[in-house]
Amino acid sequence: MNEPREESLLVAAARRHQGVALPVWFMRQAGRSLPEYRALRAGTDMLQSCFDPEMVAEITLQPVRRHDVDAAVFFSDIMVPLKAAGVGVDIVGGTGPVIEHPVRSLGDVRALPELDPDSLAPISEAVRRTVAQLGDRPLIGFAGAPFTLASYLVEGGPSRDHARTKAFMVGQPDAWSELCARLAGYSAAFLRTQIDAGAVAVQLFDSWAGALSEADYREFVLPHSRTVLAGVVDVPRIHFGVGTGELLVTMRDAGADVVGVDWRTPLDAASRRLGGQTAVQGNLDPALLQAPWPELARRVRRVIREGAAAPGHIFNLGHGVPATTDPDVLTRIVELVHAEAPDLRAAAGWSQ
Ligand code: CP3
DSSP, X not given: XXXXXXXXXXXXXXXXXXXXXXXXXXXXXXXXXXXXXXXXXXXXXXXXXXXOHHHHHHHHHHHHHHHOOSOEEOOOOTTHHHHHHTOOEEEETTTEEEESSOOOSHHHHHTSOOOOGGGGHHHHHHHHHHHHHHTTSXXXXXXXXXXXXXXXXXXXSOOSXXXXXXXXXXXXXHHHHHHHHHHHHHHHHHHHHHHHTTOOEEEEEOTTGGGSOHHHIIIIIHHHHHHHHHTTTTSOEEEEOSSOTTTHHHHHHTTOSEXXXXXXXXXXXXXXXXXXXXXXXXXXXXXXXXXXXXXXXHHHHHHHHHHTTSSSEEEEESSOOOTTOOHHHHHHHHHHHHHHHHHHHHHTTOOO
């Protein structure tokens, strides 16, 4: 048997025994903010690139080399398992996922294809290549949660108010339930593939769950996200959404070890809402990456201090890195977190 690798800072934080050191990574750290990414991707379609193991491994590693972050996040997309299953989906630059045949009825739901596990073989291969080059640094796998995926399928593309999705959810609850069960199956298979090939933690992105009331989330969404998270109990599970300050407890109850928090809720308040028992991830406002460095550094330190109130903290942004970000700013944030977090956390009374 292989020697167990030393537990990474990321996994220790998720398991709530991290000490004063603070792991840092960024959602969307791989991608358009990096000139080396833009050069590599030039001329290759987004979803096509996700099925090219060599390209995926290289893009995943780019931000690790450049920023010295404490984790890599697998370069892929939440739509990849749908593409693998044969759903007509494209990712259109400047827009996002666009669906050829939006799902609006029970018939449409039942027409969604089964996912043949063999179709994810390029994903396994990409994870294996990535992990082989990462050394001891952990790889985070991810998937989209059923609600966020359903929103793209029902709307046919990105939406501000998710009105068609909500109408489908409350108006055709049985069809909704079948749709989410199918999507939970896609996402669970995508996560399992990444874990079996070497990912040591996962993040479930329910980016748009914040559009829901707590009651609707609990009734229509939680059971399906729980199915996905229950399939991957062997690794730490991070559960993230935007605007989910009212859903933190419910998203934890769906089966998360770490709750992702956006910039609207201070991490100490988030931790109190969670009863002081759950690790948190976040939560620098991505828009502030454009702010003058001294002010940005002040905000980074504030996030570090507030995060010390939780029994585990993974430093991140409150959402993904914007495409226009100066990558040097991200490198400076990593340096600051590594240099100053131990003292700041100790001074903030971190005592576990
Ligand atoms: O570094 C990482 O975080 C890993 C890569 C990653 C991508 N997508 C790469 C990507 C991850 C984790 C995702 C998840 C994802 N994809 C989510 C959930 C996270 C979130 O941001 O809330 C969502 C909602 C999607 C759907 C999606 N894919 C959108 C909205 C877009 C942007 C479209 C645009 O051009 O504005 C994409 C495309 C996408 N996914 C890009 C990248 C690097 C950009 C593609 C390009 O280079 O043109």
